[in-house]
Amino acid sequence: MSLHLYDTATRRTAAFVPVTPGQVSIYHCGLTVQGPPHIGHIRKEVVFDVLRRWLERSGLEVTIVANVTDIDDKIIAKGREQGRPWFAVAYANERALHAAYEVLGCQPPTYEPRATGHVPEMVEMIATLIERGHAYPATDDSGDVYFDVRSWPEYGALSRQSVDDMQPAEDAPPAGKRDARDFALWKGHKAGDPDSASWTTPWGRGRPGWHLECSAMAGKYLGHEFDIHGGGLDLRFPHHENELAQSRAAGQRFARIWMHNAMLNLGGSKMAKSVGNTLMVSEVVRRVPPIALRYYLLAAHYRSVIEFSEESLAEAATAFERIAGFVTRAAELVGPGEPGDPTAEFVAAMDDDLSVPAALAALHATIGDGQRLLAAGSSPELREVLASVRAMLDVLGVDPLSPVWSGATDDSTDQALDTLVGALLEQRTEARAAQDFQTADRVRDQLTAAGVEIEDTPHGPRWSVKGR
Numbered sequence: 001m002s003l004h005l006y007d008t009a010t011r012r013t014a015a016f017v018p019v020t021p022g023q024v025s026i027y028h029c030g031l032t033v034q035g036p037p038h039i040g041h042i043r044k045e046v047v048f049d050v051l052r053r054w055l056e057r058s059g060l061e062v063t064i065v066a067n068v069t070d071i072d073d074k075i076i077a078k079g080r081e082q083g084r085p086w087f088a089v090a091y092a093n094e095r096a097l098h099a100a101y102e103v104l105g106c107q108p109p110t111y112e113p114r115a116t117g118h119v120p121e122m123v124e125m126i127a128t129l130i131e132r133g134h135a136y137p138a139t140d141d142s143g144d145v146y147f148d149v150r151s152w153p154e155y156g157a158l159s160r161q162s163v164d165d166m167q168p169a170e171d172a173p174p175a176g177k178r179d180a181r182d183f184a185l186w187k188g189h190k191a192g193d194p195d196s197a198s199w200t201t202p203w204g205r206g207r208p209g210w211h212l213e214c215s216a217m218a219g220k221y222l223g224h225e226f227d228i229h230g231g232g233l234d235l236r237f238p239h240h241e242n243e244l245a246q247s248r249a250a251g252q253r254f255a256r257i258w259m260h261n262a263m264l265n266l267g268g269s270k271m272a273k274s275v276g277n278t279l280m281v282s283e284v285v286r287r288v289p290p291i292a293l294r295y296y297l298l299a300a301h302y303r304s305v306i307e308f309s310e311e312s313l314a315e316a317a318t319a320f321e322r323i324a325g326f327v328t329r330a331a332e333l334v335g336p337g338e339p340g341d342p343t344a345e346f347v348a349a350m351d352d353d354l355s356v357p358a359a360l361a362a363l364h365a366t367i368g369d370g371q372r373l374l375a376a377g378s379s380p381e382l383r384e385v386l387a388s389v390r391a392m393l394d395v396l397g398v399d400p401l402s403p404v405w406s407g408a409t410d411d412s413t414d415q416a417l418d419t420l421v422g423a424l425l426e427q428r429t430e431a432r433a434a435q436d437f438q439t440a441d442r443v444r445d446q447l448t449a450a451g452v453e454i455e456d457t458p459h460g461p462r463w464s465v466k467g468r
Helices: 039-057 073-082 086-103 119-131 210-222 233-249 290-299 310-334 344-351 356-374 380-396 411-433 437-449
Strands: 004-007 012-015 023-028 061-066 135-137 145-147 183-188 206-208 225-232 254-261 264-266 306-308 452-457 460-465
Touching: 004 254, 023 039, 023 210, 039 061, 039 086, 039 225, 039 254, 039 264, 039 290, 039 380, 061 210, 073 086, 119 135, 119 145, 119 183, 119 210, 119 233, 145 233, 183 210, 183 233, 206 210, 210 225, 210 233, 210 254, 225 233, 233 254, 290 310, 290 356, 306 310, 310 356, 310 380, 310 460, 344 356, 344 380, 356 380, 411 437, 411 460, 437 452
Parallel strands: 023 061, 023 225, 225 254, 264 306
Antiparallel strands: 004 012, 135 145, 145 183, 183 206, 452 460
């Protein structure tokens, strides 16, 4: 295949060659479920969903693992604040994450392991690191176990830092550490922590460190060497740096390529719960259709920062309305058909490190050709253009005729709705023909109040359900 990807570790774009011919293995870090997902979180999900679709379109079998961090200091703190068990907080927000996947048309991961279900693998990895001289139990009575960063000469390679220039690790106090930069593999049970948030190990009761969780789960489901490890750029250090160090120190080859998407910012700073500037997915899809939000999140190159504003979101929604309008009008003339083949320009753009902006330029050029054909009515050429446009939109996950977005999963409901709306539109057409504009306007107002949008065209009225 001709796909080239940018590797954060080498800072170079190179041809992608899978570990196993014909198969691709991907791990990307899922949500720490102390809260529901905001659109900054879900940008990563959309990016890797597009990557998956492109790889599958290229004929490859793709396995994607995205973990759920369901045990963490922040989750326990949220449980205390809300007066309910930490695991109830985690589960409620995990369900919110799944709802965000679904509403934005993201395919679920092949596997979605929870950290709490993989403690034995984590304990085994800690034991291996201690045996190899890269980890040690805390020198105080905390019950913590730390990774010895100075024992691994390559530590800092991913983020290109020297250990001496790093700040102390903030995941545990320095009292029991050999070096303040050493990070926690295991956190001993502390007074006041719920007993349910701890497991028995050779080093005492406690819970896993965040970085260890991903290494253990990636190794279990993808093996000791896999193709791509991804996540937001903010995870490159310390999370991914620590994953890489502990996995390599344990004897694993780990990821061949590191892919990081840039942040989605609000007011010049990273969108994050900690600074209170979040925009929850569940809130934003009340203001724009979910398919338009997905289009907004994928339109920029995945390595480019998105500066969020309501104006830019509205502009993206309007731009997508024009795309969907062409698809709808063309399908009315020649039938929806099936997605065909993307243009050569689109393929070249996607193979160039998923250059979606260039791919969208190719899409718009093809739609421009289609708009000129529309004026002449139905034709084989228009049918071919529509098939190509649908293929490109399918790769991006925004084909408005896909069952995911069209709601065509319940034929009986769609047929009933079509019959009812069609009858009302026929009444409106008859009233207008009789110049009974009061009745015609009343019918239109009734449909609008029900969320049905009407567009009068040379080929007759067209209707759609708002938000679909």
